[in-house]
Amino acid sequence: MNLNYEPNIIKSTANLTREEWLKDRRLGIGGSEASIVMGVSPWATRRDLYYDKIGWKPIRIDPEEDNWVAKQVGNRLEELVAMIFSRKTGFEVYEDKNMYSHPLYPFMIADLDFVISFPDGTKAILECKTCNYNSQFKWKDNQVPINYEWQCRHYMAVKNYKVAYIACLYGNNDSEFFIRRIDRDLDLEEQLIEKEKYFWMEQVQARREPPYEEQPDLVLESIRRYAGTPDQTLPPINLEEEDKNQIDRYLQLAERKSRLDAMRRKIEQEQKALSIPFVEKLGKNCSAVLLSGNDRYRITYNPTSRKIVNKENITKLENLYPDAYADVVSESVSRTFRVKKEAA
Template sequence: MNTALNYQPEVLVDTADLSREDWLDYRRLGIGGSDAAAIMGLSPFATIRDLYFDKIGVTPVIEEEEENWVAKEVGHRLEDLVAMIFAKKTGLEVFPVRKMFRHPLYPFMLADVDYFIRFPDGSIGILECKTCNYNAKDKWADDGIPENYVLQVRHYLAVMNMNKAYIACLYGNNENEFVYRCLERDRMEEEELIDQEKYFWEEYVEKKIEPPYSGKPDLILASIRKYNGYADKSIPEISISSLESRSLEKYLKLSEEKSQLEKRKKEIEAEQRALSVPFVELLGQGCKAVIEDGSFRYRITYNPTIRTQIGKENMEKLKNQHPDIYEEYTSTTESRIFRIKKEVA
């Protein structure tokens, strides 16, 4: 593969006046930068199977409320501010181009870039704008960049045929709580990324073949549940012969280890409660205390946790007496527990 060719990206569509729905439709025509991490099994948000279903237009059986929708909305709304802070701190010119681009050699590769940078020598680079909460700032420590963002920007550099990008992130409410990192184009890593994206598009999406799951187990389990739908206890017991029982033996062994640890945890907690009794008795209704023994000062807190809830019986009364209110303010969720029982064959 020769990624060193002199090429110019093609414009797929002008996005300035594009609706959200139309923009999503265009994204399904190929692979965007934020899709790259899912293909490589490194996305914190989606599996490769989720991405596949999105590209072929399959919607989840179970529609769940997006947990991180606020963070996404904040990130979108603050892109301009992040770009402004970056320009102020670096003195570099930044500007948007509201177009979705396509790689001329690999037309399945798309790029909708936040901002571009004009460097003093006249060359153009990429600026990717991010936000995160204060607790996530450690992911940027020691000149680090979250790996899913690295893959996203390498994808953009490939599509745009550019050699340099910056990723900027605002993690607080002032310009000092801000980091930016430079990322140079790496042709070897780019070739690997293009190979994986090409394989995903041609062997799975175009052929309508589901890719095998890869990535974080929690994401995979959530994806299986989302696309399989709710449990159906009327389905007869199935016989599984395609998987080895060694995994089940390991699962049972881990369950035993967990049981022993939980038993010890309960013993420790019981001992701690016993030790706390005289201190709680002296606190009475108080919530704070201090003890000094000459060398150390110990600060004790005994703060209340107040929770308002409707009991099971009252919930049933509400359902029977005010079904309209019950339906409006309650929601039904489903969780499933995986257990193994070992029997003699």
Template sequence: MSICLNYKPEVLVSTEGLTNEQWLEYRRLGIGGSDAAAVMGLSPFCTMRDLYYDKCGIQAVMEEEESNWVAKQVGHRLEDLVAEIFSVKTGLKVYPVRKMFKHPLFPFMLADVDFFIDFGDGRTGILECKTTNYNCQNKWANDSVPVNYEYQGRHYMAVMNLDEVYFACLYGNNENEFIIRHMERDLDMEEDLIAEEANFWKEYVQKKIEPPYIEKPDLVLESIRRHYGPAEKDSETVKLSPKHLQSVNQYLNWKEQRAEAEKEVKRLEEEMKKSYLDIVEELGPNCTGKISSGNKEYMISYNPMYRVSIDKKALERLKIQRPDIYDDYVSVSESRRFSVKIKEAA
């Protein structure tokens, strides 16, 4: 597939005045920029299967969890501020276009761009506005762009037929805690992206066939949990197909290898403790010490760590004696543990 560059994006709908639900319905008509990494199996948030469920109206890509709704709102509400800081720092004019666009040659490719950039010489670029917290700024280290944002930018350049995208990310509370990254169009990567998106849309969404899981195990397990819901402890035992025996044996093999590795880790930890027993004895109740040797100085610390916890029995008493406090402050989250036991068949 060779990319034709003689095209202009088409307007799918004006987003001015759309409700959030209406906006989501239009997004389900194709693949948006924030979906691109999931199509490539590289999203940190959802699998290709999750995206398929969303596009088919089976299930939303991501649930609105209490743990992340604030971060989402902060990102949305600060878009205008991030764009303003970018404009001040670069001297470039930025402006929004409240429309959702589609690729005229690949109409399943959609774009709802944050802002456009007027370079002042007749060229137009794309500005994507992001926010993150101080501890996550390392994801942008060494002039890099997080991979999910990179594919979002490449998707937008493809739809809009533009050659440059800037990412502006605010990670603090002043203009100096601000990251700017520039990315140019790469037609080889774009060709691969279009091919993957076309395959996802035509072979899975349009044919109503679930795509395979290709992502990291934790993300896949979370995807399965979201789709099927909480565990049903009183449900019947499922008679699984013998085809899973290979997977079971692989699991048992890895479990055995992990047990051996854990033994070695414990042995090494014991040896490490033996090595500093005399140092701890000399420190006594003190928490720090130092050793000078030539032009080096070794700073030793032996600091206390405190952990506040409520044991299970105390928690049960709290539930019985003060159910009002228990309900207000105790939350229950579900995780599931996989195990295999082998016994002789009856």
């Protein structure tokens, strides 16, 4: 790989509106989209990204796009995360307000959070993240979420840097803070470039839809997103004989699942029967303890409560207070996939 290059500056991002920024990103593949191209994004498929790049329908590659509070928290805390990182490491950190492209692969574009300037004059990427307290497990044991790793590898390729750091704040003090270093790996970078080149040249520019190859839940959500509103008045479509094997396999798995569900229900009933004497002993108490040698057993029987509105009261609310109903009730549509074998 030719490593004797400097990135091209596309434009300054200092005064770009979000709409302008999103439009410019359609000119190539950005760092946060690298994991989608690699097929490991938790948020989107290559098909989703393809549709976005050809301007058919925009996608949201991060759930925070739908959560304006989380998005604002992330944006507003970037400077704080960079400041904490600088204080903890002693490294000089500054913002980079440019959008870049790779000189050899111009479809690879990058706009960075911050850049680290080392005492010897070399530089590195600093990617600033925040997450909620319950998501910290993704960073344990020096782990880096895979989508962030590919993002940094993409940036290192564009900027021709050897090192990237990710800093993540997950609490409200500087001890609840992760710092992860990622060193450039030219073998992985070559794989990334080849994947991105194929996606851009052979799919986006050739207007050829990428096949669905990601996790089933992600693929099904993607199909649902673009299929449109279900219409039960349409006639059944006719499948081909070649589809029979997959349908039979689906039915076999359904039968197996049914047997396992029956076994699970039987186990649950036995567990409930075993719990009866302890529930009776507890009465109003919510916990019990048994000490046996070096072992300690703790039983809890805590109350849980939830607010529900039954269907009858929903109808009453709609009829009596239509304005309030419109304010508080939203309708979601889901689809259930079933297969039934019948006589011809």
